[in-house]
Amino acid sequence: xxxxxxxxxxxxxxxxxxxxxxxxxxxxxxxxxxxxxxxxxxxxxxxxxxxxxxxxxxxxxxxxxxxxxxxxxxxxxxxxxxxxxxxxxxxxxxxxxxxxxxxxxxxxxxxxxxxxxxxxxxxxxxxxxxxxxxxxxxxxxxxxxxxxxxxxxxxxxxxxxxxxxxxxxxxxxxxxxxxxxxxxxxxxxxxxxxxxxxxxxxxxxxxxxxxxxxxxxxxxxxxxxxxxxxxxxxxxxxxxxxxxxxxxxxxxxxxxxxxxxxxxxxxxxxxxxxxxxxxxxxxxxxxxxxxxxxxxxxxxxxxxxxxxxxxxxxxxxxxxxxxxxxxxxx
Numbered sequence: 001x002x003x004x005x006x007x008x009x010x011x012x013x014x015x016x017x018x019x020x021x022x023x024x025x026x027x028x029x030x031x032x033x034x035x036x037x038x039x040x041x042x043x044x045x046x047x048x049x050x051x052x053x054x055x056x057x058x059x060x061x062x063x064x065x066x067x068x069x070x071x072x073x074x075x076x077x078x079x080x081x082x083x084x085x086x087x088x089x090x091x092x093x094x095x096x097x098x099x100x101x102x103x104x105x106x107x108x109x110x111x112x113x114x115x116x117x118x119x120x121x122x123x124x125x126x127x128x129x130x131x132x133x134x135x136x137x138x139x140x141x142x143x144x145x146x147x148x149x150x151x152x153x154x155x156x157x158x159x160x161x162x163x164x165x166x167x168x169x170x171x172x173x174x175x176x177x178x179x180x181x182x183x184x185x186x187x188x189x190x191x192x193x194x195x196x197x198x199x200x201x202x203x204x205x206x207x208x209x210x211x212x213x214x215x216x217x218x219x220x221x222x223x224x225x226x227x228x229x230x231x232x233x234x235x236x237x238x239x240x241x242x243x244x245x246x247x248x249x250x251x252x253x254x255x256x257x258x259x260x261x262x263x264x265x266x267x268x269x270x271x272x273x274x275x276x277x278x279x280x281x282x283x284x285x286x287x288x289x290x291x292x293x294x295x296x297x298x299x300x301x302x303x304x305x306x307x308x309x310x311x312x313x314x315x316x317x318x319x320x321x322x323x324x325x326x327x328x329x330x
């Protein structure tokens with residue numbers, strides 16, 4: 001177990017790839033598009049994952065799905081995450097996306113959204129560890145890019161089989177395992193159980209990353225210290241708060257005072273995010289999509305409700321800019 005005085009920020013070797021840091025952006029459907037990843041890279045994320053995409057859609061060469069994998073200009077290392085229910089389709093998807101320059105290709109075995117579960121994908125795979133192994137094996141047969149998996153602790157409290165699932169995945173060639181230490185039935189409720197991550201790290205021969213309840217630099221450090229895991233993957237904790245990567249690195253390097261983030265910093269980052277999004281999806285759609293992000297960026301700032309009420313009707317970048325300028329003047 002790492003001591004409180006050691007440097008917990010370090011490179012991670014994943015198969016043939018070395019990533020220069022161990023605090024990564026997790027895949028989140030509807031959020032981790034190229035624009036948001038670009039902002040996270042700017043604030044220190046050494047590797048970012050795309051949104052989770054359907055292996056079936058990739059195998060059919062679906063243009064909309066492929067566009068979700070477009071990279072931001074400042075991205076160096078990008079992980080692609082797929083969801084699949086069987087090996088043949090996963091292999092076909094990997095053949096397609098291996099040509100797009102992913103740093104890693106991850107198999108999602110943890111999504112608890114009903115529309116994903118009913119297709120036999122996501123956390124449904126936890127009910128059949130050998131199927132996870134066969135899918136990973138098929139993915140590995142199609143690429144030299146490292147293949148990784150993301151798990152949950154189990155389908156429910158009666159089937160906490162993350163060790164068996166990890167064992168099958170690693171045996172089939174997975175180079176890293178991430179564990180979101182909740183069951184499928186928990187969804188995002190309750191508390192994650194870091195003791196599961198600690199147990200997995202003790203038994204797993206490849207790097208183990210932890211996920212779940214990482215809403216601050218302090219939480220990231222605590223997970224690394226208490227579980228001994230090799231790194232952390234931040235999901236909901238970075239929404240409206242891409243600064244968490246910079247702050248976590250500073251804390252893990254024992255640099256003393258963390259970089260401060262005031263309302264001005266948050267709003268300028270939000271506007272930058274909006275402008276980048278508009279270049280890829282157009283101004284009108286970007287302004288609609290950014291409303292949920294502005295809710296997150298303004299959470300906790302003084303009189304943030306004023307901005308949230310205003311952006312609901314904002315339809316242009318100029319209107320967003322006016323809203324921010326008026327807030328800052330006030």
